[in-house]
Amino acid sequence: MSGKRIVIIDDDPSFLEITGAILRRFGYKVLTASNTQDGLRLIEEEQPDLLVLDIMMATVDEGLRFAVKLRQDEALRKLPIIIVSAQPESEKGYTRSVDEDLDWIAADIFMEKPVDPQALRHNIELLLKREP
Secondary structure (H helix, E strand, O other): OOOOEEEEEOOOHHHHHHHHHHHHHOOOEEEEEOOHHHHHHHHHHHOOOEEEEEOOOOOOOHHHHHHHHHHHOOOOOOOOEEEEEOOOHHHHOOOOOOOOOOOOOOOOEEEEOOOOHHHHHHHHHHHHHOOO
16 A cells, blocks of 8 residues: 555644654655645645545534535545544444445545544555445
8 A cells, every 4th residue: 555645634733743753654645735725725736645634623524514515526526535523423323334324424434533543544544445
């Protein structure tokens, strides 16, 4: 999986720095953005292999709305998305399973913060193997 490009969009500079460093250590090229506008530019310019996306940024559902927007764009709809949130899934009704229908949140995998580095790596590798 080395050399694959991952974009991380999160308004928390510490999350961007730490997660970016971890993924770089795993051999990924990491690009970061602190908001969805900059993130969309990165995605369009760099055509990454995967997106790690926070839910709560300027609004409580900015990440969810952004993921839906990507799924509606013909050129970007197949981009694998891992949604991350500090909000426990049980409080929001989210699910983690790759096998379940997640169209309503327009993501492939949901993970809670703090994100376990090995679990993140596993999920990234799982999604990248699914690429056509």
